[in-house]
Structures are given as C-alpha cells and as structure tokens.
Amino acid sequence: MYLLKVKENKLRNLTVAEALREAIREEMRRDESVFCIGEDIGIKGGWGGAFTVTLGLSEEFGHERILDTPISELGIAGIAVGAALAGMRPIADVEYGDFIFLAMDQLINNAAKLRYMSAGKLKVPMVMRIPVGASGRGAQHAQSLESYFVHVPGLKVVCPSNAYDAKGLLKTAIRDDNPVMFFEHKLLYGAKGRREGIDARGEVPEEEYLLPFGVAEIKREGEDVTVVATLRMVYAALSAAEELEKRGISVEVIDPRTLTPLDLETILKSVHKTNRLIIVHEDNLTGGWGAELATRVTSEAFDWLDVPVTRIAAPDTPVPFAPIMENYFVPNSEDIVRTAASVLGKS
Amino acid sequence: MEKRLPREKLIEMYRKMLRIRHFEDRIYRLFLSGTMPGTIHLSQGQEAIAVGVCANLSKDDIITGTHRSHGEALAKGVSMKSLMAELFARSNGCCKGKGGSMHVGDIDVGMLPAIAIVGGGIPVATGIALAFKMKRLDRVAVSFFGDGASNEGAFHEAINMGAIWDLPVIYVCENNLYGASTHVSKVMKLKDIANRAFSYGIPGVVVDGNDVVAVYEVARKAIDRARKGEGPTLIECKTYHIGGHSRSDPRQYRDKEEEKRWLAKDPIPRMKKKLIATNILSSEKSENIEAAIEKEIDEAIKFAQSSPSPKPEDALRDVFA
Numbered sequence: 001m002y003l004l005k006v007k008e009n010k011l012r013n014l015t016v017a018e019a020l021r022e023a024i025r026e027e028m029r030r031d032e033s034v035f036c037i038g039e040d041i042g043i044k045g046g047w048g049g050a051f052t053v054t055l056g057l058s059e060e061f062g063h064e065r066i067l068d069t070p071i072s073e074l075g076i077a078g079i080a081v082g083a084a085l086a087g088m089r090p091i092a093d094v095e096y097g098d099f100i101f102l103a104m105d106q107l108i109n110n111a112a113k114l115r116y117m118s119a120g121k122l123k124v125p126m127v128m129r130i131p132v133g134a135s136g137r138g139a140q141h142a143q144s145l146e147s148y149f150v151h152v153p154g155l156k157v158v159c160p161s162n163a164y165d166a167k168g169l170l171k172t173a174i175r176d177d178n179p180v181m182f183f184e185h186k187l188l189y190g191a192k193g194r195r196e197g198i199d200a201r202g203e204v205p206e207e208e209y210l211l212p213f214g215v216a217e218i219k220r221e222g223e224d225v226t227v228v229a230t231l232r233m234v235y236a237a238l239s240a241a242e243e244l245e246k247r248g249i250s251v252e253v254i255d256p257r258t259l260t261p262l263d264l265e266t267i268l269k270s271v272h273k274t275n276r277l278i279i280v281h282e283d284n285l286t287g288g289w290g291a292e293l294a295t296r297v298t299s300e301a302f303d304w305l306d307v308p309v310t311r312i313a314a315p316d317t318p319v320p321f322a323p324i325m326e327n328y329f330v331p332n333s334e335d336i337v338r339t340a341a342s343v344l345g346k347s
Numbered sequence: 348m349e350k351r352l353p354r355e356k357l358i359e360m361y362r363k364m365l366r367i368r369h370f371e372d373r374i375y376r377l378f379l380s381g382t383m384p385g386t387i388h389l390s391q392g393q394e395a396i397a398v399g400v401c402a403n404l405s406k407d408d409i410i411t412g413t414h415r416s417h418g419e420a421l422a423k424g425v426s427m428k429s430l431m432a433e434l435f436a437r438s439n440g441c442c443k444g445k446g447g448s449m450h451v452g453d454i455d456v457g458m459l460p461a462i463a464i465v466g467g468g469i470p471v472a473t474g475i476a477l478a479f480k481m482k483r484l485d486r487v488a489v490s491f492f493g494d495g496a497s498n499e500g501a502f503h504e505a506i507n508m509g510a511i512w513d514l515p516v517i518y519v520c521e522n523n524l525y526g527a528s529t530h531v532s533k534v535m536k537l538k539d540i541a542n543r544a545f546s547y548g549i550p551g552v553v554v555d556g557n558d559v560v561a562v563y564e565v566a567r568k569a570i571d572r573a574r575k576g577e578g579p580t581l582i583e584c585k586t587y588h589i590g591g592h593s594r595s596d597p598r599q600y601r602d603k604e605e606e607k608r609w610l611a612k613d614p615i616p617r618m619k620k621k622l623i624a625t626n627i628l629s630s631e632k633s634e635n636i637e638a639a640i641e642k643e644i645d646e647a648i649k650f651a652q653s654s655p656s657p658k659p660e661d662a663l664r665d666v667f668a
C-alpha cells in the first residue's frame with residue numbers, strides 16, 4: 001500500500017497526509033535535531049499515527065528519531081518541551097485533538113511561558129500536531145480546539161486547509177523557534193474526506209518551498225461580501241461562493257492559514273472593498289477565534305462596515321454522535337449561503 | 348473450582364459471554380456493510396472480564412468503561428435494544444444517539460456513558476466511590492480500562508487517592524497486550540501491571556482474564572473487601588482482543604504465533620468445554636442458548652432499525668442540568 005502511494009507521488013498531486021509526511025521527511029533529513037514523538041507513530045506494521053502521517057518514517061530514520069510513546073499525553077508534551085529547551089526540534093503528535101487537554105499544563109505553563117519567564121534567554125522550538133474536527137466519532141474525538149490556543153500568548157497557531165499549505169507551513173513550523181500548535185482537520189487528510197465530497201489534495205512542487213506565517217490567502221476574489229474561514233470551513237465557503245454567484249452575489253473567500261500571527265491586513269483590505277464580513281469556524285460560537293476577529297475588524301474598520309460582522313460557528317454544545325445531529329452541528333455551505341444572502345438583504 | 352459455584356450461575360456466565368460475542372459478531376457485519384455509522388472497537392476475546400466482574404455487582408454499583416465497552420454494557424445490564432439503537436444512532440438508544448459506540452452506558456443500570464479518553468474513567472470511578480463513602484452507601488464503583496491506560500497520569504493519581512482514603516473502588520485493568528498498535532512491552536518495563544498497585548499500598552492481583560470463573564472469584568474478593576471499607580484493589584486481567592484495535596484492523600503489527608496462542612485460550616469455547624465435560628451443559632441446552640441469543644439480537648436489530656432518528660435540533664439539548 002505504501003509503495004503504491006510513493007508512485008502516485010510522482011504526479012505531485014498529494015493528499016494532506018502525504019504532504020505533511022513529506023515536510024517531516026525533508027526537515028528530518030535536513031536537520032538532525034528534528035524528531036517525532038507520539039503514540040503509534042512508528043510501529044512496524046502499524047498505521048503511522050492515527051492518520052498515516054508518519055507512515056514509513058521509522059524505516060528511514062529509525063526508532064530513535066520516530067519515538068513511539070506510551071499513552072501519556074502530558075509526558076509527550078512535557079518531554080517535547082524539555083527536549084526543545086535543550087536544543088532539539090520535536091514534532092509531537094496527539095492522535096485526536098481532544099486528547100490535548102491532558103497536555104495543557106505542559107503546553108501553557110511551560111511551552112508558552114518559559115521564554116517569557118527567562119526574559120528571553122530560553123526558546124522552545126517545538127511543533128504540536130493536533131487533528132481536529134467532527135468525523136462521526138462522538139463528543140470525545142471531535143472537537144475543534146484552535147481557539148483555546150489563540151488565547152495563549154507565546155503560542156503560534158497554524159491551520160492549513162490543503163496539501164500545499166500543509167507542507168509549506170509545517171516546514172516553517174519546524175524551523176520556527178517558538179512552540180507552534182499545528183491544527184490538521186481529520187476530513188482533509190485524504191480518502192475519508194473525499195468520500196464526503198471534500199478534496200484537499202493539491203499540486204505540491206518537487207522543489208523545496210516554505211510558507212510564511214501571518215500571510216492569508218485569498219482563495220476567491222469577490223465584491224459583495226468577505227468570508228473568512230479555516231480548515232474544513234474553507235471548502236464550505238468556496239462551495240457557498242459558487243452557489244451565491246449563481247444568485248448574483250460575489251463572495252471573497254479568505255483563508256488566514258495562521259491564526260497567530262493573524263494577517264489582519266488582508267482581511268481589512270477585503271472588508272474595505274466588500275463592506276461585509278462573515279467569519280466561519282467549526283469551533284463552538286462562544287469565545288471562538290471568530291469573536292476576536294470580529295472585534296478587531298469592528299474596531300479597526302467600523303466605518304467601512306455596512307452591517308455588523310456575522311459569525312457562523314458550531315452551536316455551544318459538545319459534538320453529538322448521530323450523523324444527523326453532527327451534520328446539524330457542523331456549519332455547512334447552506335448556512336453560509338443563507339447568511340450571506342441575509343447580510344446582503346437578499347434572503 | 349466450578350463446584351463452588353451453582354450450576355445456574357456458571358451457565359448464566361457462559362450465556363452472558365456468548366451473548367456479547369454474538370452481539371459483536373453481528374454489529375461488526377452491520378458496520379462493515381455500512382449499515383451502522385461511526386467506528387467500533389470490539390471486545391471479542393475479553394468477554395470473561397466484563398461478565399466475571401459484573402456478575403458480582405448490583406444495579407446500584409457503578410462502572411466506568413472505555414472506547415471498548417459493548418461487553419461491559421451488556422454485562423452490567425444495559426438493555427440490548429437500547430445499546431443496539433445507540434449504535435444505530437437512534438433516539439431511543441441508551442444515549443439517545445448522542446454517544447455512539449465509544450460512549451455506551453446507562454446510569455439507570457449503573458454504567459456511566461463510557462469514557463473514550465484513555466484513563467479518563469479511573470478518577471471518575473474513584474470520585475463516585477468517594478461519594479458512596481461520604482454518603483455511607485453500601486455500593487462500589489468499578490473502573491474498567493486497558494493496559495495502555497495504566498501509563499496515563501490519571502491512573503496513578505486516582506489510584507493513590509483511592510488508596511489513601513480506602514475508597515470502595517475496584518480498578519480492573521484488561522491487559523490485552525496492546526494499546527492501539529503498540530505492544531505493552533514497548534511502553535512499560537514491568538511484566539505485571541498489577542505490581543503498580545504496590546506503589547500505592549493496595550493489593551494488586553493478576554488473573555487469567557480468559558477464565559470467567561477465575562475473574563469472578565478474584566473480583567468477588569476485591570469487591571467484598573471494598574464493601575467492608577478496606578479500600579481498593581487493582582486487578583490485572585491477562586487477555587487478548589481477537590480482532591485487534593478497531594474496525595477492520597489488518598493487525599500487521601501482531602505476531603501470528605501470538606494470535607494463535609491466544610485464540611487457543613478463547614474464553615468462550617474454553618468455558619463451554621468445561622461445562623460440557625462436567626455435565627453442567629448439554630449440547631442441546633447449548634444450542635437452545637445460542638438460538639435464544641440470536642433471536643434476542645434479531646429483535647434488537649429490528650427494534651433499532653425501526654426506531655426514529657433524533658431530530659437535528661436535539662443536538663442542542665442536554666448541555667446544562
């Protein structure tokens with residue numbers, strides 16, 4: 001199975017999982033201090049982590065650099081912090097994002113604060129990979145957690161929506177001297193999402209490239225309303241934009257790609273043009289990063305806004321199991337179509 | 348050993364194991380055919396633990412389970428219909444479709460919705476036991492969890508606290524040799540997880556987890572002890588999950604010899620052989636038991652499939668008390 005994938009790679013049309021794997025492989029070849037640490041990531045005959053990202057890497061780099069751990073998230077995160085402080089560049093993995101709560105103390109009290117507490121003497125160059133999003137598994141394998149980390153000074157927050165961004169941003173994350181929380185959406189990795197109609201594959205160039213943090217991408221230009229979305233919601237926004245175009249509404253879709261640092265400038269420029277902003281995230285509504293962005297745009301660009309900034313987000317509940325309820329919970333393109341039409345007074 | 352237990356009890360434990368086995372056989376097929384949503388973790392091979400432990404409990408005793416808890420749910424008395432309906436994501440499932448396979452349970456029969464954060468149920472069961480003690484109730488809490496869970500901080504913190512306060516809680520570790528794809532020998536130096544009990548000053552017992560009578564006896568002692576106010580016990584049940592971790596796991600990380608060795612220790616044929624050899628079970632009786640189980644499963648599936656789905660907006664209910 002793995003060999004087949006390598007052949008496909010020649011076409012350079014990679015899945016997100018493949019793109020991430022390639023980024024890790026390149027960085028590990030380039031820099032001896034880079035290593036991976038996590039559960040089930042390098043087991044022979046195993047799965048390469050919960051989502052195949054590290055599949056085959058232990059064959060090239062050995063089990064000393066692809067470290068399989070006990071089920072001990074606090075340990076994984078804390079040991080990554082320590083190793084980073086002492087000159088390594090760990091890439092740590094928690095299988096499903098919801099398990100990151102077990103590691104919060106190490107990430108927030110140590111990873112995020114030690115540089116500050118040492119008045120700039122220390123640095124913690126680590127990457128924490130965190131799969132998020134609902135995928136039919138119930139409340140404890142489903143949460144979108146970016147907002148928890150956006151709140152923490154000292155952590156960078158990255159959320160790529162496609163294979164090209166995933167590779168370029170992960171390489172940058174690995175080389176960054178700060179702790180980077182790297183969010184990956186479960187339905188964007190590969191086949192499972194495609195079955196649900198989301199294709200995050202992309203052309204990934206052979207030659208090396210890195211993508212800078214803090215640079216949003218305008219996924220689609222438009223005149224009437226700006227939609228800012230991340231991860232899976234980028235696809236909902238793009239399909240809504242297509243639908244709205246048929247109704248004569250022109251939508252600009254922006255993917256910030258990193259939430260910390262945030263490219264506010266690109267968003268403001270867009271709002272200057274469209275005078276309307278909708279923010280979409282899969283995280284719960286209350287206290288989500290959308291609230292922060294809405295406030296910033298409102299205070300910086302109040303005069304340009306024709307209508308209040310609107311947020312589309314998951315309701316304030318845990319993620320339900322039944323697909324019919326999960327579908328209701330996760331914002332979709334119809335929600336965006338309806339909201340955009342209403343924002344434009346065309347509902 | 349069987350002599351000490353009444354025949355009916357032995358047959359009943361056999362029947363309960365078989366019921367779990369057949370139930371999981373059926374849901375596995377339903378899952379593979381795409382009829383059932385979500386994901387599943389089967390407990391096949393581990394039935395003796397759920398059955399042997401729960402045979403000592405009453406409805407008032409409370410258990411916590413894991414991502415792999417269909418067996419514990421059935422053994423604790425969650426109705427098969429409501430369990431099946433939950434797996435089918437229907438509104439009369441034991442969690443009204445909000446839980447799914449990884450969160451089965453029904454507090455009405457003394458089982459919390461299973462906790463799928465590895466190790467997460469261990470402190471919760473300890474807290475339940477604390478409440479039982481504070482309220483002077485004659486009830487115990489039992490936490491079921493895997494070998495992998497014993498590497499989480501939650502395991503160590505909770506057991507130490509259960510120990511210092513002599514709480515009526517029993518820690519049942521189902522050591523099936525793997526946490527997901529990782530063999531236990533790669534992630535702990537101890538041979539017996541039960542030895543971890545000694546760090547906290549409580550008894551740690553190793554038992555053959557594929558022998559339902561042995562599990563029953565060990566659990567009975569631990570539960571009696573807990574009820575008397577003498578505190579927790581850590582029971583390590585050595586076992587194996589026949590089908591591997593989850594869904595259609597190709598199990599390439601497992602040694603085929605190891606699989607064979609454990610298949611020979613399958614708790615269900617083993618018990619059946621003993622019961623037949625000691626004339627407790629006849630082959631006719633055994634066939635009747637199987638037929639009745641199949642019928643119960645058919646009815647549960649029919650019930651589940653004809654049950655209504657939740658309404659989408661039901662997602663908004665039950666957030667606050």
Ligand SMILES: Cc1ncc(C[n+]2csc(CCOP(=O)(O)OP(=O)(O)O)c2C)c(N)n1
Nearest residue numbers: 099415463464465493494495496525526527
């Ligand atoms: C805190 C946490 N970390 C990781 C996982 C992912 N995960 C689910 S089951 C599992 C293996 C659990 O092993 P064990 O405790 O031995 O139970 P078993 O699956 O063998 O029954 C893992 C790693 C999880 N659910 N929760």
Ligand SMILES: [Mg+2]
Nearest residue numbers: 493494525526
């Ligand atoms: Mg296990």
